[in-house]
Amino acid sequence: MPKNPRDGIDAQILSELRQNARISLAQLGEKVLLSRNAVRQRIERLERDGFINGYTIKESAGDGAATVNAVLLIQRQDRMRGGDVIAGLRAIPEITTCDVVSGELDLVARVEAPDAARIQEIWRQVSEFPGVRDITTALSLSTVIDRQLARDGGPRS
Template identity: 30%
Template sequence: MDDLDQKILAALAADSSTSTSRLGRRFKVARSTVQARIERMERSGVIAGYTVKLGQAMSVRRVRATVLIGAESRAQAAIVARLKAMPEVEALHTTMGRMAMIVQIAADSTEMLDEVLDRIGQVPGITETDSMIHLSTKFDRAT
């Protein structure tokens, strides 16, 4: 990846809906050059996909929680598959230590959050959970 690829990637990471024409004007190259670079980065796996980032109006209404999960080691792959199928699960990380995984979830209400936590607790192979409901976000470097 050269400097132009890095610039295109950074621009798309900030706003994936930016048109190739706009990127071409910004970086003083042809639109077709930008398009070819993006397609090459997609084929090589540098760009894995595009997504929607919820705005403040939508994310403020969601109830978020972090769930620490203890699991039987032989069941971890099946647990990951089951949790991946739950749309409320935003991210899952494996860990070292007493707990096997950290799961980030979001729901539209505390009632829905409670139901999601119940479904997580019923997944075969999960031995324990410890849930922490997020109250407010003081800062988030990922956004």
């Protein structure tokens, strides 16, 4: 990704979108003193140049039920040929992120599931993947910082 937007107006557009990703082009144009069409063109260029890499929706469970979050700390048998483990993790929809990390661990996968029983099912499934040596699971008791939600235009703490 490029280091800096082209100018102050691009930076202001990005800042406004971080605060409210659903702002209309007309409202955004008023804030940055450009026409709706000029704002649209700048946003398209920011997307092409890699400043805006995608859009996402964070949904609740629908009935107000909270999700259960956990982190799977995974050690593979062979770091260099452990692609099958990553492919298996990709197939589990509740795994929201997975990072390859340095040190004794190999992978850190974040899981968002409807309940602890589903977390346990996912743990069992992942532990049976060929190439998985060990898994440590940490259930989240509460989230005290969620900068991703704030970046995506949601409530801020």
